[in-house]
Amino acid sequence: MFSSLARLGLRRWLPAVLALVCMDLMMGCAARPESGFLATTAYEAPSATEHTILIASTRERDARPGTLYSGFRADWLDYASATMSVPPTHVDGKIEWPQTPPGDPRRDFAVRDAGYIDGDRAFLATVNAELAKRPPGHRKIFLFVHGFNTMFAEALYGFTQVVHDAHTDHVPVLFTWASRGKLTDYLYDNNSATAARDQLAHTIRLLTDSNAEEVNILAHSMGNWVFVEAMRQIKMQGGLKHPEKIGLVLLAAPDIDIDVFKSDLRAYGKLKKPYYIVLSKDDKALALSKFLAGGQTRVGDDGNVQDLAKLGAVVIDLTNVHGDDPTDHNKYAQIAAIAPQLEHVLQSGIEKNHVATSDAADQMTSTLGAVVSVPVNIMGNSFSIVSSR
Template sequence: MSNHLRRLTLVCTFLAALAASGCASRPETGFLAAVSDAAPGATEHSILVATTRKRDERPGTLFSGERAKPLDFAMVRLSVPATHKQGEIEWASSAPGNSQTDFVVRQAGYLDGEKAFLASLNAQLALRPRGSRKVLLFIHGYNTMFAESLYRFGQVVHDAKAPAVPVLFTWASRGALTQYVYDTNSATAARDDLERTIRLIFDSKAEQVNILAHSMGNWVTVEALRQIKISGKAPPIGKLGRIVLAAPDIDVDVFKSQMRRFGKPKKPFFIVVSKDDKALAASRFIAGGQERLGADGDTTELAELGAVVIDMTDVKATDSTNHGKFAQLAEIAPQLQRVLEHGVHKPHSPGSATHDAVSGSLEAIVAAPLAILGLPLKIITR
């Protein structure tokens, strides 16, 4: 066995043990079959989908982990139960689930190409008043089945009480720990399609476009944004909202070179890191010891390049790998947004900043631990 295969086997064994401790089963097939019963108190969210995945003929599945061309589209209406706990996904123990206790799908269907996608997006935007016509685009990470990406995004949208129209870009991950190389190549192959999706969204009637990427999804996201930058045909910068890179599985040196190519952005990238991220530690091992951006301890240089770093190392994770902490930010999203909008500055004294943050004031934000609604965060900016 080669050193590379031996390294990959060791990492996959390690991650499999972690996954087994945190999740008994995964929603592979049938979990997107529509549930007809509407549960009392449940909240429904309509999510638009753009994907490079192949359609799956198995009932209640929609898309597989195999690659397909051209870019495909769908719309899914999912339901979050009234008993939902912040930061969690109430997975069904068996397909298609119970709308009173589980995340379930109420309606799902494919869309016929770009025109249908754009029409559906504009129809959703038209339901919102002027000034609130925003889009939140989410790009998931490695080892993620389609249903998992959909439900995770639904949890984030629900917990954040996000008024934006949610759009999921899902690339062809096979949802298997042993498929790291396949997933990496799938993410890379999806760059052009993500660029196309971003341009479609900017061509819509959206007033603001925000982007959230997780894990390996950051690789395809930053690559797509880089392509847009060097094309010389950038969409209107006035529509661009926040770009949040959560637990990015990107080589730190590669990202720094990408940022230098971008130049100091007019609007900063927000990078969510955690030094205890076990999944990124495994990725670093596969990569021959090269540090991953989402677990990087040297945040100063990132700040100098124009990023705002949100360090969640001190936040207790709800998953065994510490890789999904970004989902816990959803609960405090409105408060965190208000903090960031006030600007980042040093307080007169560290003690007063901590007191203000804990007591609910959102004026102070510094490169020191702060508690915003109970989450201890460290925020670093230049």
């Protein structure tokens, strides 16, 4: 059997496949939050922190109590809102899941309130109302697009963790497309992601037409495919009314064919603001994706980061960061707590012979032609930033 696998060129992919299968089995034993995890609690824990998450979704509504959305595709873009509570005992990079929903807000993530918002106008009014709670200069939006194999509750709880750990005061908006949340449904998820591009483009238009001063975007895994396709749609349709409102764009562990992505970057032309690509060369989930795609390299595990930099992207290489999950696919969430320091490094610029500093930054050591590689260490997280000069 193994000789047959070797002839097919699969032997070197078996560790990644087995790791992903083991992870899926562990998640199954842990009872992944398919339903009921949006049940609300009236108890307000002392010292707990609450975050109101606005939601735009291409999932079908789910009538099961405490669920809101399923993994099936809807024919329209739907909206909702959820107020999430993070316990005072929370540890950065973790999600303290309730053993039984709604959980105990003193030690668990919990839902304080959740409900649907009907239509574009009501959603935009809700966005503007949340923005108005912030003073001028802080009226910004943080848009997140999740990845493959993600149930709705996982997307919502995971985004809440990132928002909390990053200490951001931006208005958080979750764009959630119809992932079934099953490892075996990769093709279904890929088609769902493609089907969601027009709705994400519409959401981006709504957010940039709001009273926001800036819209910052984080996409993860297959969510990057939705985002790149949405931006392509926007460009083909004449662009945004307020393109200047698009701020920081972080593409984390992008599950996109490298050649398709490079083609899209060339089609965009020189970006006014660079895309920041967060990748890790030991990402086992993307190794499996590469196998399923016939051996085509994914952006998120591309070893030739200099090519991406030359196309105008800034690459944040997390290969040397120890991952907390078996696949090393969610490292972006682990470093959310250093987001303010990382943003300072990025905003200060990366130039030839420039020292990128932070609370504990290393000296820049090398340049590669027109590409600069900056090793950075922030709060014990060692990684590199690669950019064109």
